[in-house]
Amino acid sequence: MSKELTTRAADYSQWYNDLVIKGELADYSAVRGCMVIKPYGYALWENMRDVLDRMFKETGHVNAYFPLFVPKSLFEAEEKNAEGFAKECAVVTHYRLKNDPNQKGKLIVDPEAKLEEELVIRPTSEAIIWNTYKGWIQSYRDLPILVNQWANVVRWEMRTRLFLRTAEFLWQEGHTAHATKEEAVEETTKMLEVYANFVEQYMAVPVIKGVKTANERFAGAEDTYCIEALMQDGKALQAGTSHFLGQNFAKAFDVQFLNKENKQEYVWATSWGVSTRLIGALIMAHSDDQGLVMPPRIAPLQVVIVPIYKGEESKPIIDDKVAGIVQSLKALGISVKYDNNDHTRPGWKFAEYELKGVPVRVALGLRDIENNVVELARRDTKEKQSVSIDGLATYIQQLLEDIQQNIFNRALAFRNENIREANSWDEFVQLLDTKAGFVSAHWDGTSETEDKIKEQTKATIRCIPLQNKLENGACILTGKPSIQRVLFARAY
RNA sequence: CGGGAUGUAGCGUAGCCCGGUUAUCGCGCCUGGUUUGGGACCAGGAGGUCGCAAGUUCGAAUCUUGCCAUCCCGACCA
Structure with a gap:
């Protein structure tokens, strides 16, 4: 497989697309604007999701799931929100197909099966969720509600780009309900902190926390807080948002509660989300002309081991030595793959795993085994060194942390210079x-x-x-x- | 959605202007063998609705029209 990459200098956009496709994170699909997230890319998303999910739970949130479809009447209830998203909504109007009487083997939409009320495919879930919360909330004792949902949403974008802007994308959306404004504002900023910590500490992408101006605010929000990251081409990317929604949705869906003084009050709301767009941020923050650079803490694969065979008789010796190394790495919770595939030679593997951004590569042959060493190569700097097999796992564990720090520092220095x-x-x-x-x-x-x-x-x-x-x-x-x-x- | 470009095997391409036997080449893929410290080599082999659809023609990858997709530049957006 020829995998020549476009360089950043030659064509930044093409470089980005090459990394996504040749790095096997995602591919184009048969559906306009929608992508297939391939196993390597999905493994990255799973790692990101797992860390975030843990952070949400540590801050008191629970997961739930709401429908993909939003009845149009509910969707239009909060006017500003509806207006803001109206232009990019996919709408379901029928519930049945039938055989085309004029063309054998073809289907047509059955005109008899028109829905009484159109269903909007959620571009975001405030409407369906606040309509639901109405039934959950009567008293201040029912508050706060701290719910998160992992879901897909659809926004019919005119111009799409892999991960950065796709018609359908995966995300999480937190939707919380509170008795007081202060508590809701505190929740909004707390979740912004969670996002900033995640993106900086796990994705190694430095962010600036801030508030959006009225122009850039989420439709239906009183205040939109955000984290902004800087990409290598000098463009900014909004990496996550946390919205203080005031009482807008409570009023739109008539969600009131009885306070301690026995008075009816409207509920205060927040919503916050990050999406698969973060993967785009990660790619553009760290990668180079040789390919992706994965931050060790969320890398789908942290270590790859490449054997250097010399004749058939060397194989069992190397395989046996590697088995011990794999075991000691796994014992430390480090993900590792031993690539002893004999169809490709070492040089091909080196290039392939660099393209995929695997943080650490271990190579070893008989020569190394005789000296009780391996060759270690780190993806971020491409430096190679010879390291003793004794204590190798611990050494690699530290190296992974060093790489994590190094790529963050590098991105931070670039951001600050700019x-x-x-x-x-x-x-x-x-x-x-x-x-x-x-x-x-x-x-x-x-x-x-x-x-x-x-x-x-x-x-x-x-x-x-x-x-x-x-x-x-x-x-x-x-x-x-x-x-x-x-x-x-x-x-x- | 407006402007521009592109679409030929998994990828990159020749052929198209000027229609004419079996669509070119490289990489990759399959089989066998030799190999293995930075994208191996030899031999044999498989793989094509020429983006899709209609039209012109005796005949279309090639000409015409429509549509679709991707990329770039705008407007819109996480």
Whole structure:
């Protein structure tokens, strides 16, 4: 199999597609805008999902499952939310097919089987969930409700890209209900922290936590908190969002509770989600021209062992030595594959596992066994070293941690180098055009100005960073007074 | 959805302008053998609705129309 990769410099988009497809994470499907997530890619998602799921449970959440279909009348109940998603909804209108009387072997939609009410395929589940919560909540004693759902959603996007924007994608969506505004706001920021911790500590992608401006806010939210990451091409990527929904959905679905003072009040809500898009972030944050670079903590495979045979008689000797190494790695909870497939030679395997981003490669032949060593190669730096077989598993365990740290530090350094302050319009435009990355600048706080800046530069306000330092200044476009800088960037 | 490009075996391609026997080449794949420290070699072999559909024609990969898909640039978006 010829697996030449496009380089980042030659064509960044093509490089990304090559990694996804040749790295066997996903493939195009027969359905427009939808992808097949292949076993290697799905194993990565499972690892991400498992860690997140554990973090959600540690913060008191439980999982549930709600229907894929949302009756149109429920969907339209929260006006802003409905409006925001209306343009990208897939809708089920019929429930039956029948044989085409004019063409043998063909099916047509049975016009007799039109649904009384159309069903919207969920682009997000607030509507169906809040309609359900109405029946769950009577008293303050029923609150809070801390539910998460792992699901697929459909958003009929005009232009799709593997993992970054597909018509159907996998995600989790948390939907919580609270008795007070304070508690709901606290939940919103708590989950933002969970996301930031996950993305930084497990995916090794540094993020900036912030709040969205009104323009970029989730449809139906009072406030949208987000984590923003920077990709190697200098574009920003929204990696996760946590929304404070106020009482909007409670009012739309009439969800009230009786408080301690025996008074009816509307419930306060949050929702938060991350999706398979995170895989796109991971790819673009760490990978290089040789292929993917998987962060050890969530890598589908952490260690691969490649034997270097010399004649038939060497095989049992090497296989036997490797068996012990595999056992000691597994005992430490390290995932390992011994690739003694004899159809491909070592050089081919080296390239293949580099493409797939396996963090550590172990190679050994008779020469090494005589010296009681193996050759260790780390994916992040491509450095090779000879390491003693005694204590190898422990050494690799530490090496995996080093790699995890190293790729995070590398991404962090890149991110920090690419946040620049602009103090004039000319400087602002020049930075966007020549440097990419985030530009920190003053803004007068109005949607009109934000729109104009977007129109002229294609840059949007990614977020107003949390714990932003206050600083008097003048808006980059209008010169009106501003109390803080916000982060602009061109984004995915 | 608007503009541009592309579509020939799993992948990359020649042929198309100027229609004419059995659609070119490389990689990969299968069988056997030799091999194995950075994408091995020899011999033999399999694999094609030329993106799909209609039309023009004695005859279409090639000409015409429609559709589909992918990529790039916009608008929209997690």
